[in-house]
Amino acid sequence: xxxxxxxxxxxxxxxxxxxxxxxxxxxxxxxxxxxxxxxxxxxxxxxxxxxxxxxxxxxxxxxxxxxxxxxxxxxxxxxxxxxxxxxxxxxxxxxxxxxxxxxxxxxxxxxxxxxxxxxxxxxxxxxxxxxxxxxxxxxxxxxxxxxxxxxxxxxxxxxxxxxxxxxxxxxxxxxxxxxxxxxxxxxxxxxxxxxxxxxxxxxxxxxxxxxxxxxxxxxxxxxxxxxxxxxxxxxxxxxxxxxxxxxxxxxxxxx
Amino acid sequence: xxxxxxxxxxxxxxxxxxxxxxxxxxxxxxxxxxxxxxxxxxxxxxxxxxxxxxxxxxxxxxxxxxxxxxxxxxxxxxxxxxxxxxxxxxxxxxxxxxxxxxxxxxxxxxxxxxxxxxxxxxxxxxxxxxxxxxxxxxxxxxxxxxxxxxxxxxxxxxxxxxxxxxxxxxxxxxxxxxxxxxxxxxxxxxxxxxxxxxxxxxxxxxxxxxxxxxxxxxxxxxxxxxxxxxxxxxxxxxxxxxxxxxxxxxxxxxxxxxxxxxxxxxxxxxxxxxxxxxxxxxxxxxxxxxxxxxxxxxxxxxxxxxxxxxxx
Numbered sequence: 402x403x404x405x406x407x408x409x410x411x412x413x414x415x416x417x418x419x420x421x422x423x424x425x426x427x428x429x430x431x432x433x434x435x436x437x438x439x440x441x442x443x444x445x446x447x448x449x450x451x452x453x454x455x456x457x458x459x460x461x462x463x464x465x466x467x468x469x470x471x472x473x474x475x476x477x478x479x480x481x482x483x484x485x486x487x488x489x490x491x492x493x494x495x496x497x498x499x500x501x502x503x504x505x506x507x508x509x510x511x512x513x514x515x516x517x518x519x520x521x522x523x524x525x526x527x528x529x530x531x532x533x534x535x536x537x538x539x540x541x542x543x544x545x546x547x548x549x550x551x552x553x554x555x556x557x558x559x560x561x562x563x564x565x566x567x568x569x570x571x572x573x574x575x576x577x578x579x580x581x582x583x584x585x586x587x588x589x590x591x592x593x594x595x596x597x598x599x600x601x602x603x604x605x606x607x608x609x610x611x612x613x614x615x616x617x618x619x620x621x622x623x624x625x626x627x628x629x630x631x632x633x634x635x636x637x638x639x640x641x642x643x644x645x646x647x648x649x650x651x652x653x654x655x656x
Numbered sequence: 657x658x659x660x661x662x663x664x665x666x667x668x669x670x671x672x673x674x675x676x677x678x679x680x681x682x683x684x685x686x687x688x689x690x691x692x693x694x695x696x697x698x699x700x701x702x703x704x705x706x707x708x709x710x711x712x713x714x715x716x717x718x719x720x721x722x723x724x725x726x727x728x729x730x731x732x733x734x735x736x737x738x739x740x741x742x743x744x745x746x747x748x749x750x751x752x753x754x755x756x757x758x759x760x761x762x763x764x765x766x767x768x769x770x771x772x773x774x775x776x777x778x779x780x781x782x783x784x785x786x787x788x789x790x791x792x793x794x795x796x797x798x799x800x801x802x803x804x805x806x807x808x809x810x811x812x813x814x815x816x817x818x819x820x821x822x823x824x825x826x827x828x829x830x831x832x833x834x835x836x837x838x839x840x841x842x843x844x845x846x847x848x849x850x851x852x853x854x855x856x857x858x859x860x861x862x863x864x865x866x867x868x869x870x871x872x873x874x875x876x877x878x879x880x881x882x883x884x885x886x887x888x889x890x891x892x893x894x895x896x897x898x899x900x901x902x903x904x905x906x907x908x909x910x911x912x913x914x915x916x917x918x919x920x921x922x923x924x925x926x927x928x929x930x931x932x933x934x935x936x937x938x939x940x941x942x943x944x945x946x947x948x949x950x951x952x953x954x955x956x957x958x959x960x961x962x963x964x965x966x967x968x
Binding site: 403404405407408410411412414415418422486489491492494495496498499574610650651655656 | 704707708709710711728729730732733735737739741743744745746747748752756757759760761762764765800804946
């Protein structure tokens, strides 16, 4: 066990070093993009929209925008790190070592989480330049953002394990993650949607994460918080199990 | 004690290609062992299975008594591997590459830094420790992979063509280093296409072809099976036509150069006597090919003929 903990710590350090070594690619762009979102949607268009759930529009979208960047960046971090290690074959450094499968998964997930959380901090700082944001339930806020980063890091890992070429690593972020994020209640409350669209929205897991995070920060949510936690934890457990099976079988990483 | 025991190992890839067809191989602890074979013979697949980068179809592998089926972590801890292809992280520093590898084997950061200094100094890379992998020359990358493989002090080191593309000076220093660590107790399995390298370094040898071991034994015993050697002789005086050398197959190559084949049972003294009798004065001589190379070509050629292969 001690060996595994050292191996895990080594991998976490390696992944974190990577995130901060290339901060111009990993941390700064999401902060820039979010600044533009606040400028255009929060300030220019938001003034005409007025209020949403009793809050200024810029204030209302802040938690969703933070969460959207957490989702995208935690996912993207693991995809790019693991897939490039696979392509350059230095993933073999880990595969020939007596590292447990769970340590490989958690090490990569930790890298994704660190980037997700670092981006969350950067985006929050940018958000504070445009609107007043505050934290109502600190524990909920922190746990939801950490769990969400964990879930999408695992998603990124599965994508990277199964990917055979560079197209495979860009399809899911572009065609699945981006639409789910935009339609996951980042910019609006689902209460303004027709009933049919509200039901449809409830099959989108990002809706639960965005709303639970918004509840933690602003104290408002379209979703029951306990149910949102249930969904997030179920995804975390399910994706972790899938990662374990894939790595144990050697899918995509052993011939 | 056996460092490596492979029994009836079979690997069939999903596309149906049978890379290993029942390989049996034993390597004693402390040995310097050559695993030779033409491209596509199954060497890299065999090494891949031993190091768990390739999943086997059937058969058994034990590393220092640890089965890769039931005691994989211990088996892995006993092996250091230097793969054929460069597989370092190009964006990490030399120091980070080796210390990270040590960490993956459970070595603490402080110990890893000390061990890294030892390994990098031995491989003449200490001065380059702050450089990123991308900025190293080909020979340095190869040496870095050896340093990385040795970080956790494995009792078995597997080198898959470690000197490919390396200049002769670096190759010689690598040979020297490998001899030293073998003398210090590390078992070494070497695959190489430089057969003089294998002959010079290794005590035992196995030749693999078409996924089967076709020859295995002590280097001297295996070389003894060589039926004939061809020597290239340089002559003092030019010869226009090759004179007859009774009992020897001889061919004129150039005005001052001939080739003579000496079969087992014949000796060089008789050959020189025949040359003198023919009025030929030899100024220098050399083997046309390395002895192991001749045997290798002979054995793999036989195999290909038996399999009805046509070589391009």
